[in-house]
Structure formats: structure tokens, C-alpha cells
Amino acid sequence: MHALLAPSAAPRWGYCAGSVVLSALFPDHQSDAAKEGHDAHEVAFAIATGRVRPKNMTREMEEGARLYIDAIQSFNWPSNVWHFEEHTDAHLIHPECGGTPDAWGFHDGTLVIADYKFGHGFVDAVENYxxxxxxxxxxxxxxxxxxxxxxxxxxxxxxxxxxxxxxKWEVSYRDLMPHIDHLRTQAEEALGGAPTFSVDGSKQCKYCPGRHACPALQQSAYDACERSDTSLPLVLAPPALALEIKAMQRASDALSARLSGLEEQAFASIRSGKPVPGFAIENGVGRLDWAVPVDQIVKVAAAFGVDISKPAALTPTQAAKAGLDDAVIKQYSQRPAGKIKLVPVNTSRAAKAFGKSESEK
Structure with a gap:
């Protein structure tokens, strides 16, 4: 049973106090991805604590768990300082706030909070609520x-x-406290009877189970639609260009979150027998794949005189775990550059890169 102010939802209610009420009115259902994440956490916990590994453990889950445990062991602390999957009440923030960190440890004045994420979507360690x-x-x-x-x-x-x-994100105890104070203020407002709704953190709106009923997101989406009808027949100077890009990114996030929420509402309505005019549900077609294990189809093809097997080497990460020397891996491996894209500059991240905290500037 999650706390009313669940830490996992803090990236949402840390920006939008009203999301707590909406989330309670429209509870989210566990997705396949969430179930897979839960299973991966069970595997990581079992390996970290020497327990029997779950029967549904996959190779990918085991490799991910090893990476997680390696990250913890990289601190070179005594094993008895680490705590795994222990519930904590975050009463410094609010009596209704509490959850279970994946791992935490304290040694020689340093507190480490470790979080294992098995999903694909990027999760930042910096200022992670x-x-x-x-x-x-x-x-x-x-x-x-x-x-x-x-x-x-x-x-x-x-x-x-x-x-x-x-x-990783390293912060002093003094610099951490303003973040806790902010979350305390948000928590008090969320449960104070008249919370406000905000789309300032609209990237989190898409994860809110009540986004289809959110008045602020609806208005923001409508505003974005109105802005899209306007035209600017001029070449913007760099400062104005930056402002316009940021405004359009916020509008795009709001529209995307609002649309996904409405689509989920429409799915639920149609499945319950209430038609939505102009829309229907149909199954898409996935990528063609073998319906039997690869080894089996390779043998079947070989019986027909066709060799469909292909040699595959371990990945560099797997080779390192298998014992191949790091120097060899660095010499014969590469990390190709990804697609070039425009990204916003994070001032706190920039400060970190230049070795300064916010309090030192």
C-alpha cells in the first residue's frame, strides 16, 4: 500500500500539488512495464541479500542486478552499513510521506541513497525528488x-x-535541506484542502493518472493550440529564439500529456461498452518474429538445407563481466555518437561540471 504522498510520485507532486488529489480519484493500474520492473527489483534484492533468486528471473534482469550491486560495492564500504528495501517514514516532509528505498548506506559522514530503475525512460539523479x-x-x-x-x-x-x-549526484547536507523544505511546502499544500494545479513540470504530467481530468493541463493544451495558429514571419534573434523554443517545448509537453490522458479515457470508455464517436479500437501488427525458440527454428531450417544461424559475440559489457581485460575492451570497442539534438542547459548540472555548488556561486 503506497503512502498518500508516495516518494515515487514526488517528481509529480513536487511540481503540482493538485496531482495528489487527482491521482487518488483516478488510481493507476499496473502496466506490464511496471510488473516487469517489480520482478527486476525482486531479482536485484535476492542477489544483493543472498536469497533464492525468483524463478521468473531473466538473463537481462540478472545482468541489470549485477550492475546495480557493482555500483553499490564501488563505494568499498563494509557490507553491514547497507540497508536494502527497508521502509522509511519521511516525516521531515509530511506524516503521510514514506516509502521504501532500494538501498541506502551511511559511512564516514556520507549518506548514499541508491535507486534501481529497470525501465527505458531516462531518470536523472540530479535533484531527484x-x-x-x-x-x-x-x-x-x-x-x-x-x-x-x-x-x-x-x-x-x-x-x-x-x-x-x-x-550520481553529490550534494552537501546544507544544500540538500532547501529541497526537503520545498517538498514539505508542496506536501502541505497537496493535503491542505485547496491545492493548485500546475503544468510547470509538464514532463511529469504524462505519468499522472488524472491528467485527463486536470483543469490546468486542459487549459495549457488549449493555449498551446491557440499559439499554434499564430505565425511569426520573421527570423528570430538568438535570445528570442531561445524563448520561443522553450515556449513551444512546454506547449508540446502539455499537448502530449493531455492527448495521452484523453486517449486512455477513450480506450476505457469503448471497452466498457460506451462508444466514442469517430473512434474505435483495433490491434496493430507487431514485427514478424519466430513463435518457437531460436535453437528449434535453426534446426528446422537446417533440415531443409538452409543455415539461418548467425554468430554473435558478447557485448563489451558482457565481455567485461566474463573477465576480458578493460584495456582490451577499450582498444576494440566504441560508443558511437547518437543523433544530434538540441538540449536545454541545466544550470545546476553546469555548476557541477565546473566544480561549484549553488551555494558557492
């Missing part, structure tokens, strides 16, 4: 001990990001 909620739950357990720094770790084996699958 979910992990900050977990830290708020752990801090009271360390009463009387000096806390110099907090390190947040996100391990995401199936997201191919330029920073790699293990990403």
Missing part, C-alpha cells in the same frame, strides 16, 4: 551523527545515456 524523499526518511535514523554529504545514485541498465547507466 523521489530519492530526496528517501533521504528525508533516512536522516532521522542518523540522529547525532555528522552528515557531510549525500550521494544519490541511479542505476539504469536499459537506458543508453551519454553519462552511462550509473549516474
Amino acid at each position: 523521489q530519492l530526496i524523499c528517501y533521504a528525508a526518511g533516512v536522516l532521522p535514523k542518523l540522529d547525532g551523527q555528522q552528515i557531510d554529504r549525500v550521494v544519490f545514485v541511479v542505476v539504469q541498465p536499459r537506458n543508453f545515456h551519454r553519462d552511462g547507466p550509473v549516474r
Whole structure:
């Protein structure tokens, strides 16, 4: 049973206090991806604590769990300082806030909060409200001990990001507290009787189960539609260009979130026997694939005189786990550049790159 102010939803209610009410009115149903993530977490927990591994464990889940455990062991701390899957009450934020961090540890003035994500969508460790909620739950357990720094770790084996699958954000105890204060303010407003709805963090709107009924998202989507009808027959100067791009990105996020929510509502309506004029449900066609194990179809094809097998080497990551020397891997492997795209500059990330925290500037 999730807390009313679940840390996993903090990236949402940390921006939009009203999302808590909507989420309670329209509870989300567990998707296949969520179930897979739950299974992957069970595998990681079992391996980390030496328990019997679940029968539904896949090779990909095992490899992901190994990466997660390697990230934890990279701190070279005694094993008894680590805590796995222990519930914490984040009363520093609100009595209704609490959850279960994947792992946390404290040693020599450093607190580490580690989070394992098996999904594909990018999760940033920097200013991650979910992990900050977990830290708020752990801090009271360390009463009387000096806390110099907090390190947040996100391990995401199936997201191919330029920073790699293990990403960290290090912050001092002093610089962490304003984030906790902000979440406390948002939590009090969320359960205070008259919460406001906001699309400032509209990238999170698409995950809100109540987005189809959100008045702020509806208005934002309508505003975006109106802006799309206007034209600017001029070449913008760089400062104006930056403002226009940001405005269009916010509008695009709002439209996407609103549309996905309405589509889910339409699906539910049609499935319950209530037609939606002009729309119907149909199954798409997936990629053609073998319906039997690969080894079996290879043998069948060989019986007909056709060799359809293909040799496959381990990936560089798998080769490293198999014992191949890192120097050899670096010499014979490469990470090709991805598609060039325009990205916003994160000022806190830039400060981190130049070795300055917000308080030092």
C-alpha cells in the first residue's frame, strides 16, 4: 500500500500539488512495464541479500542486478552499513510521506541513497525528488551523527545515456535541506484542502493518472493550440529564439500529456461498452518474429538445407563481466555518437561540471 504522498510520485507532486488529489480519484493500474520492473527489483534484492533468486528471473534482469550491486560495492564500504528495501517514514516532509528505498548506506559522514530503475525512460539523479524523499526518511535514523554529504545514485541498465547507466549526484547536507523544505511546502499544500494545479513540470504530467481530468493541463493544451495558429514571419534573434523554443517545448509537453490522458479515457470508455464517436479500437501488427525458440527454428531450417544461424559475440559489457581485460575492451570497442539534438542547459548540472555548488556561486 503506497503512502498518500508516495516518494515515487514526488517528481509529480513536487511540481503540482493538485496531482495528489487527482491521482487518488483516478488510481493507476499496473502496466506490464511496471510488473516487469517489480520482478527486476525482486531479482536485484535476492542477489544483493543472498536469497533464492525468483524463478521468473531473466538473463537481462540478472545482468541489470549485477550492475546495480557493482555500483553499490564501488563505494568499498563494509557490507553491514547497507540497508536494502527497508521502509522509511519521511516525516521531515509530511506524516503521510514514506516509502521504501532500494538501498541506502551511511559511512564516514556520507549518506548514499541508491535507486534501481529497470525501465527505458531516462531518470536523472540530479535533484531527484523521489530519492530526496528517501533521504528525508533516512536522516532521522542518523540522529547525532555528522552528515557531510549525500550521494544519490541511479542505476539504469536499459537506458543508453551519454553519462552511462550509473549516474550520481553529490550534494552537501546544507544544500540538500532547501529541497526537503520545498517538498514539505508542496506536501502541505497537496493535503491542505485547496491545492493548485500546475503544468510547470509538464514532463511529469504524462505519468499522472488524472491528467485527463486536470483543469490546468486542459487549459495549457488549449493555449498551446491557440499559439499554434499564430505565425511569426520573421527570423528570430538568438535570445528570442531561445524563448520561443522553450515556449513551444512546454506547449508540446502539455499537448502530449493531455492527448495521452484523453486517449486512455477513450480506450476505457469503448471497452466498457460506451462508444466514442469517430473512434474505435483495433490491434496493430507487431514485427514478424519466430513463435518457437531460436535453437528449434535453426534446426528446422537446417533440415531443409538452409543455415539461418548467425554468430554473435558478447557485448563489451558482457565481455567485461566474463573477465576480458578493460584495456582490451577499450582498444576494440566504441560508443558511437547518437543523433544530434538540441538540449536545454541545466544550470545546476553546469555548476557541477565546473566544480561549484549553488551555494558557492
